[in-house]
Amino acid sequence: MNSPLAHRLRSARQAANLTQQQLGIRLGMDPNTASARMNQYEKGKHAPDYQTAKRMADELGVPVAYLYCDDDMLAELICVIAKLKESEKAELLEKLR
Numbered sequence: 484m485n486s487p488l489a490h491r492l493r494s495a496r497q498a499a500n501l502t503q504q505q506l507g508i509r510l511g512m513d514p515n516t517a518s519a520r521m522n523q524y525e526k527g528k529h530a531p532d533y534q535t536a537k538r539m540a541d542e543l544g545v546p547v548a549y550l551y552c553d554d555d556m557l558a559e560l561i562c563v564i565a566k567l568k569e570s571e572k573a574e575l576l577e578k579l580r
């Protein structure tokens with residue numbers, strides 16, 4: 484099974500209305516190679532290290548866990564929960580326990 488990162492990265496990038504090149508440049512990649520590097524990540528040919536994935540997630544406004552989650556519903560929950568205030572997260576966690 485391919486890593487979910489490729490699919491989730493592409494989805495998050497498109498939701499942010501960024502091209503591969505724009506995202507790569509925002510991450511500090513050379514403008515001439517940014518698109519090609521991002522394409523390699525989105526096709527699953529190469530995987531970024533954790534720190535790069537974290538920077539991607541931060542730039543795209545999603546938790547890094549979202550990029551690695553292999554369950555669609557759980558990935559969506561991760562994004563929804565991440566947007567809650569800390570007190571709301573604590574309350575939700577208590578209810579779920």
